[in-house]
Amino acid sequence: MEFDWPEEALAFRKEVSAFLDHELPAWWDIGVNTLTAEAGSPHHEFCREFCAKLAQHGYLTPHWPAEYGGREAGAWELFALTEVLSACGDPRGQQYMNVNWIGPAIMRYGTPEQKRHFLPKMSRGEIQFCQGFSEPDAGSDLAALRTTAIRDNDEYVVNGQKVWTSYALTADFCFLLVRTSPGSRGPTGISVLLVPMNLPGLIARPIPNIMDHGFCELFFDELRVPVSSRLGPEDDGWAVAMDALTFERIGMARFARALRLLDELIGRLRRSGEMSRPGTAERIGRAIAACHAARAVAYRVIDARARSLPPGPEGNVARLASNWAEQFAVDAIFELSRDAVETGSLADGALRSALPSGHATGSVEVNLGIIAKRLLGLKGEA
Numbered sequence: 354m355e356f357d358w359p360e361e362a363l364a365f366r367k368e369v370s371a372f373l374d375h376e377l378p379a380w381w382d383i384g385v386n387t388l389t390a391e392a393g394s395p396h397h398e399f400c401r402e403f404c405a406k407l408a409q410h411g412y413l414t415p416h417w418p419a420e421y422g423g424r425e426a427g428a429w430e431l432f433a434l435t436e437v438l439s440a441c442g443d444p445r446g447q448q449y450m451n452v453n454w455i456g457p458a459i460m461r462y463g464t465p466e467q468k469r470h471f472l473p474k475m476s477r478g479e480i481q482f483c484q485g486f487s488e489p490d491a492g493s494d495l496a497a498l499r500t501t502a503i504r505d506n507d508e509y510v511v512n513g514q515k516v517w518t519s520y521a522l523t524a525d526f527c528f529l530l531v532r533t534s535p536g537s538r539g540p541t542g543i544s545v546l547l548v549p550m551n552l553p554g555l556i557a558r559p560i561p562n563i564m565d566h567g568f569c570e571l572f573f574d575e576l577r578v579p580v581s582s583r584l585g586p587e588d589d590g591w592a593v594a595m596d597a598l599t600f601e602r603i604g605m606a607r608f609a610r611a612l613r614l615l616d617e618l619i620g621r622l623r624r625s626g627e628m629s630r631p632g633t634a635e636r637i638g639r640a641i642a643a644c645h646a647a648r649a650v651a652y653r654v655i656d657a658r659a660r661s662l663p664p665g666p667e668g669n670v671a672r673l674a675s676n677w678a679e680q681f682a683v684d685a686i687f688e689l690s691r692d693a694v695e696t697g698s699l700a701d702g703a704l705r706s707a708l709p710s711g712h713a714t715g716s717v718e719v720n721l722g723i724i725a726k727r728l729l730g731l732k733g734e735a
């Protein structure tokens with residue numbers, strides 16, 4: 354068994370870490386979850402500008418093919434980048450969706466015009482997408498979605514509603530799942546549309562929430578979009594969307610961020626002389642162990658990716674392990690911080706960041722169902 358990172362990935366990790374140390378401003382707070390940054394907030398504006406800077410240095414889409422603005426960096430290099438960015442609160446903000454799966458989906462399914470239109474702008478960090486999947490009655494059971502797009506000559510007329518659409522207020526386009534075959538049910542009759550957010554007939558309304566996450570609901574009322582905005586075949590968009598999501602097998606390296614937060618906690622406890630309190634080191638040690646276990650599972654998935662093996666349920670295990678590691682860390686930070694319940698404390702930021710991780714991109718229960726069925730061979734629904 355080989356435990357070493359490839360040389361080029363190690364060098365890349367060092368290079369990007371040095372870049373972030375130099376470029377992230379003093380006010381940048383790793384305790385604040387940038388993914389929850391609201392539209393117009395300094396954090397959000399900063400992330401948008403920072404993405405362009407990352408792009409200039411080749412750190413935004415290094416894994417993309419050269420013709421679309423990348424350099425075909427390998428799976429390990431990409432994961433080194435993910436770890437380093439996650440550890441410091443991911444200053445890419447909402448761009449992580451573009452670079453990880455929306456861009457690759459356009460590469461695979463887009464027309465030449467769509468590729469020319471979207472990919473260069475994405476790789477320069479100039480445009481942002483949101484993901485219009487969930488509906489009030491279609492979350493985990495996404496195939497129950499009801500938003501329709503009915504063909505009228507060379508246009509689709511869209512009607513319906515989406516919910517929990519992250520960052521919709523700051524997005525330029527929506528990667529939208531709609532039902533194009535009237536009366537169809539389940540995963541058939543669905544298509545993907547790439548919809549500009551500024552069209553009449555589309556309203557985005559923020560949903561206030563305890564995490565300050567940029568959630569919105571989207572309302573479509575006779576929205577007209579050209580047929581040329583469809584990505585992939587008509588009525589077979591389910592395959593496009595599911596295929597796109599396999600590009601995003603692990604998601605954020607939440608364990609890397611948790612380790613960084615635990616480091617911060619240890620520094621604070623040492624300075625206040627509380628590190629030697631009975632049980633403190635053990636509590637932190639357990640959380641660190643959970644993070645390293647999550648890292649080991651993630652590396653197994655990256656190893657498979659590096660060897661071009663098909664995605665399996667190990668990705669679901671890695672996601673859960675990372676969520677749980679983060680939860681362990683947040684619990685430790687809460688228990689051991691004197692200011693835990695104060696707004697803006699390390700514990701407050703860590704909790705806000707960790708709260709939604711068991712729901713976004715597949716809930717814990719749904720992931721467990723997939724593991725039970727596909728990895729353990731248990732019978733039942735998943």
Ligand SMILES: Cc1cc2nc3c(=O)[nH]c(=O)nc-3n(C[C@H](O)[C@H](O)[C@H](O)COP(=O)(O)OP(=O)(O)OC[C@H]3O[C@@H](n4cnc5c(N)ncnc54)[C@H](O)[C@@H]3O)c2cc1C
Binds near residue numbers: 491494517519717
């Ligand atoms: C931070 C965050 C960001 C998000 N961003 C977006 C976004 O940008 N775009 C978007 O479209 N959506 C987004 N979502 C929505 C997310 O995809 C849904 O929350 C998720 O699919 C679950 O759907 P639901 O909330 O409707 O819950 P439901 O599907 O109604 O589930 C409710 C409960 O039932 C459980 N459950 C459901 N089905 C099963 C099953 N088969 N087996 C066992 N238990 C089950 C779930 O685990 C959950 O505990 C986001 C969610 C979060 C938390």
